[in-house]
Amino acid sequence: MIFSTRILSAAGGLFFLTIMLSSIATMAFVYDSIWKMIFALAITLGLSWMIIRWMVSRLSRKMFLAVSLSLGFALRLAWIIWNPAPPESDFLFMYNAAVEAAAGNFSFSDTPYYISFPYQFGFTMYEAAIIRLFGNHLIILKLLNVLLSVGTSVILYGLASRVFNESCGRITALAYLFYLPNIIMCSVLTNQHLSVFLFLLGCFLLLREKNAIVYWLIAGLAIGLGHLMRPIGTVYLAGIALFVLLVLWQQWRGSLKRLAAMTAGKLSGLILVYYLVQLLASTALISSGVTQHSLFEGEKYWKFMVGLNAETNGSWNMEDANYANQYAFGDERHQAELVKIKERLEDKPELAALMARKLVLMWGSTDSSPFWSLQGLNQWELEKTLQQWERPMYVLMCAFGVFSMIALWRTPGKRNEALLFMILIMLYIGAHLLIENQPRYRLDFVPVLILLQSYGVYHVFRWVRDKRPVASVERGRSIGG
Incomplete structure (x- = not known):
């Protein structure tokens, strides 16, 4: 796995460096002053140093979890209480459909939105179940977002502790709990909160008990349910498959053929459970009369057609929408759409330039969470302020991501489980080079970015503490140890 780790850490280092530089450029635009930008970075770094040193080095594990989770929960709760923003855009479509479904009316299933995007049924039915149980109260749905967000930080703590060490687990949890978009998006009825929780839970179960097939099956269930909420489970499935294939290759070459056969069987079980979840959910929705359309139907090429539009840098646009709407839904x-895709693939130089722009815009532009969270409230000054607070946090995360990739390059055989998350992030980056681009979509994989950059934070702070190169032999489990 040494060769694979070095290839991926080199690619990851180039990615983090690219988005760090582009993020600095957008940060300079947001602040309108280089000196203000430098001051903001210095303040953010100083506060991060103090928080990490105290919470990672000085607190017991139980005390750390109690303090960090309580603060993270309190901040999110305060935000959703203060911010009464109603759902907008796709979130409004799904919320209104959920209200109808909770009342037993499923006529929305025949609307163009659900015929084109039947994968939205999963999250819609989740919201409908909550409304049926607790009544039609937006605050309940937002409170569940808070709980899922805090729960995700706990999973990330466990993952980073296993992949790297206890200190990285704490750094990851802290970064996720206090990264501004993760807080303010709790007031938005997006399917990302639940799907991220389920996807990472699947990864945690897979890595926690690699020798127990039942955990692999439960991991397949979690990832399958996550895909029902948000259709990016194939990225996780492909990433896990590639990671396990690397493990299988290592086992086979090491004359552990029986162990390799068992690993292959567990991977097959995970994939089988994943697809069974999709099939059973689709069958249940049709047989119960919720819809006449399979979850496997819907738009096949829309996201690709939009994503390859060089004039709009791969973002949603009315021109493509009007073009598609000229034709009856289905094969026509x-x-x-396929004709448009082929046309846009012909100009190879323009295609390469488009992908470069999309990489920078998707991962280096200002975060869109203030816009989505404050829609309809006319809080333009607050939106700008939140962007100014978010930028230095993200720039520092990218910088520590570079250090993390350097550390993984220099010790390629020590952190094999990090390979899974390096593969996952590369696959997700590659997917969005082809499909529709929105900065909001990066929140799906910000937890993976945070997990990977924690190793860079760990090494940089150890270097500052020890005042010697980070390649020295690791001592202790905490930054202060």
Whole structure:
């Protein structure tokens, strides 16, 4: 796995460096002053130093979890109480449909939105179940977002502690709990809170008990349910498959053929459970009369057609929407979209330039969470202030990501489980080079970025403490140890 780790750490280092530089550029635009930008970075770094030193080095494990989770929960709760923003855009479509579904009315299933995007049924039915149980109260749905967000930080703590060490687990949890977009998006009825929780839970179960097939099956269930909430489970499935194939290759070469056969069987079980979840959910929705359309139907090429539009840098646009709407849904529209895709793939230089722009815009632009969270409230000054607070946090995360990739390059055989998350982030980056681009979509994989950058934070702070190169032999489990 040494060769694979070095290839991926080199690619990861280039990625983190690229988005760090582009994020600095956008940060300079947001602040309108280089000196203000430098001051903001210095303040953020100083506060991070103090928080990490105290919470990672001085607190017991139980005390750390109690303090960090309480603060993270309190901040999120305060935000959703203060911010009464109603759902907008796709979130409004799904919320209104959920209200109807909770009342037993499923006529929305025949609307163009759900015919084109039947994968939205999963999250809609989740919201409908909550409304049926607790009544039609937005605050309940937002409170569940808070609980899921805090729960995700606990999973990240466990993952980073296993992949790297206890200190990295604490750094990851802290970064996720206090990264501003993760807080303010709790007031948005997005499917990302639940899906991220389920996807990372699947990864945690897989790595926690690699020798127990039942955990692999439960991991397949979690990832399958996550895909029902948000259709990016195939990225996780592909990432896990590639990671396990590397493990299988190592086992086979090491004459551990029986162990390799067992590992292959567990991977097959995980994939089987994942697809069974999709099939059973689709069958249940049809047989119960919720919809006549399979979850496997819907737009096949829309996201790709939009994502390859060089004039709009791969973002949603009315021109493509009007073009697609000329054709009846089904094979006619699919073929029309496919024609556009083939046209846009012909100009190879323009395609390469488009992908470079999309990489920078997707991962280096200002975060869109203030816009989504404050829609309809006319809080333009607050939106700008939140962007100014978020930028230095993200720039520092990218910088520590570079250090993390350097550390993994220099010790490629020590952190094999980090390979899973390096593969996952590369796959997700690659997917969005082809499909529709929105900065909001990076929140799906910000937890993975945070997990990977924690190793860079750990090494940099150890270097500052010890005042010698980070390649020295690791001592202790905490930054202060």
